[in-house]
Amino acid sequence: MTDMSEKSKITLWGKGIFLLYGLFVVFTLIIVIYASMQDFQLVERDYYQKELDFQSRIDEIKNTNELSEKPIWAINQIENVLTITFPESIMDKIISGDVLFYKASEARGDFKVKIAPDDSGLQFIPLEKLSKGLWKLKFHWNDDQRSYYLEGQFVIE
Secondary structure: HHHHHHHHHHHHHHHHHHHHHHHHHHHHHHHHHHHOOOOOOOOOOOOOHHHHHHHHHHHHHHHOOOOOOOEEEEEEEEEEEEEEEEEHHHHHHOEEEEEEEEEEHHHHOOEEEOOOOOOOEEEEEEOOOOEEEEEEEEEEEEOOOOOOEEEEEEEEE
């Protein structure tokens, strides 16, 4: 009788090891399939060119830091609008510029808005089409002599 119980113990161990390996293989396959179905996007499509232009960006930030007044932005959640206030000292000199709405986790949602303040130096940008999450604002503008760059961020909840 002892012979039979030892055989059943060995059989149970064998079945247990086979079941453990089988579950491991199934789990690994599920992880591989799930990972292959994910949508991986580059943060920047033209990252190499952006790296080459980095020194010019440093100069633009330096120019912005030298300004006595900088653009100020605020979110009005009641009206769901971003308000940008441009000081008079900047408004008179802006030749061209844009504001990039950048979301690192969703490149398809990025978009640009031309800088076009009204006579009082205000520009209103509606936020209805923005998805929830962290957004970066990248201000870039030129006057007749220099280029400027300013960044900010906000969260849509």
